[in-house]
Amino acid sequence: MAAHRKPKQRPLAGNTARTAATLALAGAATATAFEGSGHAEPRLSPAQLKAKVDKLYQEAEAATEQYNGAKEKTGEAQRSLTAMRDEAARRTDRLNASRNALGSLATSQYRTGGIDPAVQLALSSDPDQYLERAAIVDRAGSRQADAITSVRKQLGELERLRATADGRLADLRTHQADLAKHKATVQKKLGAAEQLLARLTAEQRAAYEAQGSRGGSPGSQAAASAGRSDRSAPRGSVQAPNPRAAQAVSYAYGALGKPYVWGATGPSAFDCSGLTQAAWRAAGVSLPRTTYTQINAGQRISRSQLAPGDLVFFYSGISHVGLYIGGGQMIHAPRPGAPVRVAPIDEMPYAGATRPS
Incomplete structure (x- = not known):
């Protein structure tokens, strides 16, 4: 019977125990929908989660800018198509009027011009009256020829206009497809970010929402924390290069605290380029x-030339922008959950700057 005894379990100790614990933690997996993946991945630390969320938000913003561009092109194509359809309707009305006039002229000539001119002269009791009528008929014939030429020309123009409108319609459908594609990408990235954030504790989530950095270095994150602001932030004296730049900066200060909403251009919510x-629209400049x-x-400028009102851009794909306000600071709309705020330009990879004019 002794042969059937269960072997006695010995407790692990020292390095062996620590190694076993490490392997157990590494093997603990959590099902996640990160970027559409259905496989299990190791449980991430809060710092790792934040890094992934930051990356997702950056990718979502790049897709947002593509969405904004597609939306703008869709609007332009729609307006162009509407204008062409309106013009085609007007030209169709003119063409119909010309056809009706031509038909009336032809009917009149048929009624009065069915007798041979020699017979008309022979039957006329007044040759002078006949010659006068003949001149009128001749002029009517010329008018008829002109009317026919005009109708043919109008037909050609209308066909060309309709062909162009068909092209605009094809463009519109292409832009609408692009719009839907970029919208789906944005929503997918934001949804994945939200799923990751849901794995944080309430305190960790609050801390993440409070910080504005998106993948910057620890030093830049500390600078971002020091540079944050809200609507009550003092504006001080803005030494902008011109009154328009000062007006743009003033508007940006007035937007502090308003929410980030992708695709929004104000006045109650914004994305970064919105x-x-x-x-700058408030300053009378169309960007x-x-x-x-x-x-x-505008004018491309170096970092050393930055002045309040300049646009500062970030990431290699130029996917984020802020409004420079001086002192190494900008006002920008960071990401979903982070309202318009003051932040250092060092918190993201700097890509360049432009001075609108």
Whole structure:
């Protein structure tokens, strides 16, 4: 019977115990929907989660700028198509009027011009009256020829206009497809970020929402914490290079604390390029809608030349923008959950700057 005894378990000790514990932690997995993946991944530390969320938010913002560009092109194509359809309707009305006039002229000539001119002369009791009528008929014939030429020309123009409108419609459908694709990408990235954030404790989540850094170094995160602001932040004296820049900066200060909403251009919410566009629009300057077009909307300047009102851009794909306010600080709309705020320009990888004019 002794042969059937269960072997006695011995407790692990020292390095052996620590190694076993480490292996157990490494083997603990959590099912996650991160970036659409259905496989299990090791449980992440809060710092690792934050790093992944920051990356997702950066990717979501890059997709947001693509969405903004597609939305702008969709609007332009829609307006162009509407204008062409309106013009086609007007030209169709004119064409129908010309056709009706031509039909009336042809009917009139048929009724009065069915007798041979020699017979008309022979039957006329007044040759002078006949010659006068003949001149009128001749002029009517010329008018008829002109009317026919006009109708043919109008038909050609209308066909060309309709062909162009068909092209605009094809463009519109392409831009609408792009719009839907970029919207889906944004929503997917934001959804994945939210799922990761849900794995943080309430305190960790609050701490993350309070900080504005998106993948910067520890030093830049500390600077971001020191540079944060809200609506009550003192503005001081803004030494902008011109009154328009000062007005843009003033608008940005007025937007402090307003929420980040992707695709928004104000006045109650903004995304990053929506904020800079609205700020300069308040100063009477029209900026393009996206980060990658705003960087070319003005004079490119070096970092050492920065002055309040300049646009500062970040990441190699030019996917984020803020409004410089001096002292190494900017006002920007950081990401979902982080309202418009003051932050140091060192908190993200710097890519360049532009001075609108």
